[in-house]
Amino acid sequence: MTAENTFQIWHGSRRWDGAPEIQPAKKGRAEWGAGIYGSTHFETCTGYAKGGGKVQLLTIQNTRVLEKSCLPLEVVIDYIKRFVPKPLRATLIGDCEDIAERVRDTVVLNRDPVGPQSEGTTWLPADILRNLIVNFDLSSGVRGVNLARFFAEQGIGVSLDKGGSQAGEKWLVVYDPQLIVSWKGHTYESAKEIGHVLTAPEPHTTESVIYLRPVSQYSSLSMDR
Structure with a gap:
């Protein structure tokens, strides 16, 4: 590296x-x-x-x-079904479906898809999910850690x-x-x-990451914001 x-x-x-x-x-x-x-x-x-x-x-x-990526809508919906409280699931899924439909013709021109492109796949800008989770006040506590883990897994x-x-x-x-x-x-x-002011990074890549540190688990939550 x-x-x-x-x-x-x-x-x-x-x-x-x-x-x-x-x-x-x-x-x-x-x-x-x-x-x-x-x-x-x-x-x-x-x-x-x-x-x-x-x-x-x-x-x-x-x-x-995140801001340069898009996720398959079905993957996002699966996340919502697993981690969002039941009373809010339908609302969040509806919001995601509406946005995905609005950007259907342009999303993959402006974002890199996570996973192979195939006919019939509907894509959602990845930061839309994050924004909805934050706006619905679901980003604190364990739910927030689950969201970070989900993004990392993608x-x-x-x-x-x-x-x-x-x-x-x-x-x-x-x-x-x-x-x-x-x-x-x-x-x-x-x-x-x-330098007290660093150059703004340009970290975006679609290449698979080969970690330089041994892979660890999310078991020891020891760092604050």
Whole structure:
């Protein structure tokens, strides 16, 4: 694996114990779903490290990006049936079906399909599912971890979009912690050598990921946002 296949992002947290894992998010703190949140801006991450935490420089393998991917509608519906509370299932499935129908003619022109394209497959932008889960207040606790795990199982490792209050800032959410190759704590001064503002990453790839770290399970949820 070369530097061309990885990118770096800052991450701030109050706790860090062992290898990176996703911890269930508290209610109202999972705007992009449960995951390991990062920023191109060091100063943004210092706010999340207050109270005895630290800012880490994460090196992450390239992966599928949520906003550039689309999923088969039947796969999304299966997820909803398994993990969404029964009273909300019909509403979420209806929303997904309506959106998938509206974008039917253009979605695969703008997004990379997850899985082979075959006649009759209906595709849904992958971030639509995430947005619906967040909007219906289902992204905290174990449900949020289940969503991150689902994306990771589909090969979608991160979400990347504009965020924060700084000009040009990019926020990233890691849904597959196994993609994090290394992590190293930094002070304000040591971060200067790297750059308090990192270049916005371009991690999207449709190639299958060969993990550089041994595969671990979602058993030890030890990292906060």
